[in-house]
Amino acid sequence: MFLRLLPTLILMLALVSIVLYLIPEEKLAQYMGEGSGISSWATAALFGSVALIPGFIAYPLCGILINSGVAYSVIAVFITTLMMTGFLTLPVEAKFFGWKVSVIRNLISLAAALLIGLTMGFFL
Amino acid sequence: MKKFQKYIFPLVFLILIGLSYLFDFATGEKIGLNFWMFFKEMILFLPLMFILIGLFDVWVPRERIEKHIGLESGWKGTGLVILLATLQAGPLYGAFPFAYILWRKGCSIRNVFIYLGAFSAIKVPMLAFEIGFLGLKFSILRTLITLPIFIFIGYLMEWYLKDKDFEVTQ
Numbered sequence: 001m002f003l004r005l006l007p008t009l010i011l012m013l014a015l016v017s018i019v020l021y022l023i024p025e026e027k028l029a030q031y032m033g034e035g036s037g038i039s040s041w042a043t044a045a046l047f048g049s050v051a052l053i054p055g056f057i058a059y060p061l062c063g064i065l066i067n068s069g070v071a072y073s074v075i076a077v078f079i080t081t082l083m084m085t086g087f088l089t090l091p092v093e094a095k096f097f098g099w100k101v102s103v104i105r106n107l108i109s110l111a112a113a114l115l116i117g118l119t120m121g122f123f124l
Numbered sequence: 125m126k127k128f129q130k131y132i133f134p135l136v137f138l139i140l141i142g143l144s145y146l147f148d149f150a151t152g153e154k155i156g157l158n159f160w161m162f163f164k165e166m167i168l169f170l171p172l173m174f175i176l177i178g179l180f181d182v183w184v185p186r187e188r189i190e191k192h193i194g195l196e197s198g199w200k201g202t203g204l205v206i207l208l209a210t211l212q213a214g215p216l217y218g219a220f221p222f223a224y225i226l227w228r229k230g231c232s233i234r235n236v237f238i239y240l241g242a243f244s245a246i247k248v249p250m251l252a253f254e255i256g257f258l259g260l261k262f263s264i265l266r267t268l269i270t271l272p273i274f275i276f277i278g279y280l281m282e283w284y285l286k287d288k289d290f291e292v293t294q
Contacts, residue, residue, distance in 0.1 A: 002170060002171070002174050005221075007130045007131050007133075007134050008130070009166060009170075009217070010134040010137070010138075010163075011130075011133050011134055011137075012217070013159055013162040013163055013166065014133070014134065014137040014159060016158070016162055017155045017156075017158035017159035017161075017162060018155055018158075020158045021151065021154050021155045021158055052215060052216050052217065054165055054214070054215045055247065055250035055253055055254070056250070056253055057161070059250070059253045059254050059256070059257040059258065060253075060257055062257060062258055063256075063257035063258065066257075066258065072258075072262060075258065075262075076262075076266055079258075079266070080245065080266075080270065083216065083244045083245055084216070084241070084244045084245055084274075086216065086217075089216070089217050092217045092220065093217070093220060095220075095293070095294075096220040096221070096223065096224055096292055096293060096294070097220075097292060097293075098290075098291075098293070101281075101285070101290065104281075104284070105237070105240070105277075105281065108277055108280065108281075109241075109244075109277070112270075112273045112274065112277060115273060116266070116269050116270055116273060119269045120262075120265060120266065120269060123265055124261070124262065124265065
């Protein structure tokens with residue numbers, strides 16, 4: 001099971017590494033930094049959705065972003081999409097759940113992340 | 125041939141990274157460093173996940189899964205599945221095989237998706253990290269808001285997949 005998944009996993013990790021190289025922290029902070037307008041929300045949701053990034057990388061990254069002035073609600077969207085939705089990991093997910101269900105799960109999670117961000121913005 | 129095809133991209137990628145190091149190509153080296161970071165995580169967590177899956181498969185009988193987190197398990201089942209997910213660690217793709225074994229042993233569709241939600245969004249080992257970098261208030265709020273939302277997603281997926289012969293495959 002593990003060895004059968006390995007080529008797909010390596011492919012996915014390779015793509016994630018390339019994406020992460022193309023979008024450095026400063027760029028992220030710059031795009032998400034403009035208050036909490038629509039554009040920063042869209043950036044957070046978009047970048048967050050591309051890859052599945054594990055907590056021990058995601059949280060320090062979010063700490064940096066908060067320190068550069070990104071709003072907490074935007075961070076909530078970013079972190080939720082980072083962990084729950086991964087369009088690059090879809091090939092792996094589809095092996096277990098099928099393409100249709102995987103895409104639906106990711107889209108619902110994306111909507112959920114936005115809802116979570118909105119609610120967080122209301123409290124923080 | 126088809127079997128060989130899926131190895132081509134990973135191989136080309138690894139060769140390119142290797143060449144980057146050989147010729148001091150900075151872009152390739154940085155991508156290689158990122159890759160190494162993710163690869164380490166995978167190599168650390170996935171085998172653990174598969175051991176867990178193996179033990180789970182052997183030790184936990186189907187009747188028990190059906191009874192506690194199956195179709196008629198109710199809120200107790202939801203709580204149990206969340207507890208199970210939050211105590212585990214690792215990337216979400218590590219949860220897919222575990223979700224498969226849960227489903228095969230009779231866990232309900234709803235609880236499979238609640239498991240995935242809890243696994244990705246709320247993890248006890250990660251909570252310390254979150255509090256450290258984003259503060260206690262943020263973590264508590266995020267956890268409390270996220271919890272009902274992915275339980276709702278579980279119900280939504282169950283409702284959507286109810287009559288659709290949905291299967292988790294290996």
